[in-house]
Amino acid sequence: MAIDLNDPTVLDAFEAAVEAVRAGRMAPEAFVPVRLQQGIYAQRQEGLHMVRVKLPGGAVAPRQLAGLAEGLERFCGHPVVNLTTRQDVQYHGVRLEDLPALLRLLAGHGLTTREAAGNTVRNVTACPLAGVCPGEHVDVQPLIEAVARRFTGDPVASALPRKFKVSFSGCEADCAGARIHDLGIVAVRRDGAPGFALYVGGGLGSRPREADLLDPFVPAARLLAAVEAVIRLHHEHSERRRRARARLKFTVERLGIERFRALYRERLARLEGGAVAAAWREPGPAPALPGGVVRAPVAQRQPGRVALPVAVPRGELDAAQLRGLAALLPEHGVEALRVTQDQNLLLLGVAEERLAALEAALGRLGLGRPRAGDGVVTCPGTTLCPLAVTASPHLADRIDGGAEDLRVRVNGCPNGCAQSRVGDIGLHGQGRRVDGVLVPCYVLEFGGDPAAGGGLAVEGPEVPARRVPQALARVRAAWRERRGEDESFGAWARREGAGFFHALLADLVPVRAEEAAALAVDWSGEGAVAQDEEGLGECAQGGLAGFELPTGT
Numbered sequence: 430m431a432i433d434l435n436d437p438t439v440l441d442a443f444e445a446a447v448e449a450v451r452a453g454r455m456a457p458e459a460f461v462p463v464r465l466q467q468g469i470y471a472q473r474q475e476g477l478h479m480v481r482v483k484l485p486g487g488a489v490a491p492r493q494l495a496g497l498a499e500g501l502e503r504f505c506g507h508p509v510v511n512l513t514t515r516q517d518v519q520y521h522g523v524r525l526e527d528l529p530a531l532l533r534l535l536a537g538h539g540l541t542t543r544e545a546a547g548n549t550v551r552n553v554t555a556c557p558l559a560g561v562c563p564g565e566h567v568d569v570q571p572l573i574e575a576v577a578r579r580f581t582g583d584p585v586a587s588a589l590p591r592k593f594k595v596s597f598s599g600c601e602a603d604c605a606g607a608r609i610h611d612l613g614i615v616a617v618r619r620d621g622a623p624g625f626a627l628y629v630g631g632g633l634g635s636r637p638r639e640a641d642l643l644d645p646f647v648p649a650a651r652l653l654a655a656v657e658a659v660i661r662l663h664h665e666h667s668e669r670r671r672r673a674r675a676r677l678k679f680t681v682e683r684l685g686i687e688r689f690r691a692l693y694r695e696r697l698a699r700l701e702g703g704a705v706a707a708a709w710r711e712p713g714p715a716p717a718l719p720g721g722v723v724r725a726p727v728a729q730r731q732p733g734r735v736a737l738p739v740a741v742p743r744g745e746l747d748a749a750q751l752r753g754l755a756a757l758l759p760e761h762g763v764e765a766l767r768v769t770q771d772q773n774l775l776l777l778g779v780a781e782e783r784l785a786a787l788e789a790a791l792g793r794l795g796l797g798r799p800r801a802g803d804g805v806v807t808c809p810g811t812t813l814c815p816l817a818v819t820a821s822p823h824l825a826d827r828i829d830g831g832a833e834d835l836r837v838r839v840n841g842c843p844n845g846c847a848q849s850r851v852g853d854i855g856l857h858g859q860g861r862r863v864d865g866v867l868v869p870c871y872v873l874e875f876g877g878d879p880a881a882g883g884g885l886a887v888e889g890p891e892v893p894a895r896r897v898p899q900a901l902a903r904v905r906a907a908w909r910e911r912r913g914e915d916e917s918f919g920a921w922a923r924r925e926g927a928g929f930f931h932a933l934l935a936d937l938v939p940v941r942a943e944e945a946a947a948l949a950v951d952w953s954g955e956g957a958v959a960q961d962e963e964g965l966g967e968c969a970q971g972g973l974a975g976f977e978l979p980t981g982t
Contacts, residue, residue, distance in 0.1 A: 432559035435536035444529035454733030457647045460478040469544030473815045480520040481545040486555040487516030487768035491758040497536030504648035512744035516554050516768045521813050548589045550580040555597040556604035557767040557775045561729035564715025565599030567707050573597050575705040586660050590667035591675035594866040595808040604721030606879025608640045611677045612659050623649040623709045630681030632656050633845030635791050638678040638884050639685040654703030658696040720836045721880040722771045724799045737776040740799040744772030753794040771804050790875045802829035810841030811958050819858030819869040820953035850885050851877035852916045865946040869894040876922025895946045
């Protein structure tokens with residue numbers, strides 16, 4: 430049953446919970462799962478919060494950008510919003526007392542934060558070219574929105590053992606990266622009939638796993654039932670006591686894919702229906718999108734129209750840029766845009782004859798199309814995140830993808846928000862103690878690719894943060910010298926293997942006692958931050974406790 434994502438009774442209940450905390454009638458720890466259910470996390474800074482806005486498929490209308498700008502101006506102590514690899518938008522620096530008003534403002538603009546955190550079905554992601562790609566079988570955006578509405582507020586899907594991430598791709602190129610999701614859905618055809626291939630049990634983080642093929646063909650009319658079957662198996666069979674082992678990937682690994690598939694087929698047979706209206710078409714040639722990201726204008730399947738990528742450094746937009754985009758995009762005939770997995774924007778439906786004028790207007794906002802080397806994705810790191818170990822944005826400012834435009838992904842901890850395991854070059858932060866001094870370091874990863882034909886990166890050595898630029902320069906030089914003709918970086922890295930990278934960078938790994946103090950200073954000018962062994966965040970909390978939300982949540 431679909432619900433109102435901005436049900437006013439839910440917002441009323443949340444506001445009552447905030448007032449209860451402020452009045453001392455609810456303990457702060459009891460409030461944690463309540464706010465998580467509304468997409469709200471604690472920040473590193475005491476008393477401030479991060480608020481995550483869900484954008485199914487990354488879709489946002491130009492007029493909604495003005496609403497995002499208003500929220501930033503009125504309620505945030507941080508000057509920018511952050512675009513995320515899961516196609517969300519995040520606010521930082523929001524005080525407890527301002528949370529209800531911010532959520533109501535967003536609701537007034539048709540935006541929601543509901544179940545963007547916690548043990549729920551998270552924002553559903555997709556290829557950013559959904560609906561305009563010449564190679565797609567079907568526009569998956571209506572399917573994404575149907576899944577979001579069906580499973581938000583569902584009594585089972587909103588009380589899972591751990592979070593559940595879903596992706597949709599409109600063709601076999603799989604630009605959305607099915608194999609790194611709890612459930613990856615890829616449009617296919619069998620003997621001309623429309624349907625979907627389902628992949629299950631993928632995930633990143635400290636224990637990455639590539640998904641298994643669960644069902645090679647689900648008829649289009651059974652899609653929602655198939656999604657529900659997998660969600661219910663997660664609810665019934667995944668671990669609830671050991672939070673670090675509660676993701677679906679561990680359940681698939683424990684049961685084995687054959688046993689899990691049998692349970693899925695049994696469950697699916699007991700569910701009815703599942704059709705979602707969608708327009709299927711005969712695909713043409715798909716554009717080449719390494720890593721599933723759009724780095725240059727793409728001719729849409731709609732004649733005379735172009736999809737224009739806009740680079741957003743660090744994934745950060747200020748209020749002036751948001752308002753500027755909200756004003757200029759309609760003036761240039763742009764009615765739709767997407768947040769992309771590489772923390773950029775993609776403008777859809779740009780008329781070819783208006784492209785130059787639009788780019789000139791974007792330039793006046795400090796924005797423009799991507800340039801070779803600037804495809805660097807980063808999480809907020811120790812600047813804002815309580816789980817981070819390293820200052821990832823500060824390192825990201827000092828490295829790039831070079832003239833070959835390699836995809837670089839920088840995580841401030843092993844948890845995978847920047848998806849380092851599927852970058853051409855990935856880095857995830859961790860600390861190393863040398864004579865009692867905590868040295869910020871990065872584990873280097875090479876050759877990852879989330880799209881079809883790719884896979885998880887080859888893991889290299891752990892290198893002190895201060896030596897990372899030197900290490901990456903050496904790796905790129907080795908690639909240029911040793912690669913085969915037309916061999917991509919990813920293919921080369923997988924061919925060379927982990928041992929090659931450990932040997933190549935061996936002299937950069939050790940830290941002598943006399944070097945520790947200097948290497949303990951991260952690129953932010955501060956040191957690394959110690960974390961517990963598991964690095965579990967608030968989203969590993971259990972279900973709602975200590976407060977009653979309206980029935981159906």
